[in-house]
């Protein structure tokens with residue numbers, strides 16, 4: 601089910617608190633209104649709307665990336681790769697996410 605505009609705004613506020621006013625891919629700073637909600641596992645690949653699957657991206661990186669795992673020219677870190685593996689596992693219901701998600705979200709705040 602798609603997010604309504606209120607859910608989008610709520611998620612954006614949470615992501616700004618978590619990640620700052622900065623594009624997940626190019627790390628440049630933007631105004632909140634310029635940043636878009638990006639699904640780490642794309643919606644077209646059954647990625648969920650859970651906060652764990654969301655990040656903020658500038659329009660350029662969001663468009664450049666499309667439904668690829670990463671934008672062209674982005675060098676993924678091990679954290680990026682593990683995150684995609686975990687999200688795949690959660691979205692396929694192979695592990696009950698609740699406790700894991702809390703743990704990973706704490707990890708993201710600290711880093």
Ligand SMILES: [Zn+2]
Pocket residue numbers: 623624625626627628657658659660661662
């Ligand atoms: Zn960007």
